[in-house]
Amino acid sequence: MDAHRIDVLIKVxxxxxxxxxxxxxxYSxxxxxxxxxxxxxxxxxxxxGVINVKLGEGILEEEFKKLTS
Structure with a gap:
């Protein structure tokens, strides 16, 4: 691997x-x-209110999974 490829890899x-x-x-x-x-x-x-917050938390978890997969 040449130096340019290594530089590009490091940048990525x-x-x-x-x-x-x-x-x-x-997420935090x-x-x-x-x-x-x-x-x-x-x-x-x-x-x-607690139930609605729990639903929101589940949606946040799903979004995070989508973004990180």
Whole structure:
């Protein structure tokens, strides 16, 4: 493998790593928001709110799986 190919490979790997980091930070941010919503719903005794948050969490999990596969 020549030096140019190695440089290109390194560049591609760095870009993929950055994309993975961005995905993870978006996912983490979304999870934090969901946790806050859940806590607030529990505090208010809102069972439907908790159920809706759980549904949202499932959707977030599915989106993350799609993006990372």
């Amino acid at each position: 790997l760095k870009e993929r790593s950055m994309k993975a980091e961005q995905l993870f930070s978006k 941010y979304g999870r934090q928001g969901i946790m806050k919503l859940t806590l607030e719903a529990v505090r208010q005794g809102n069972r439907m």
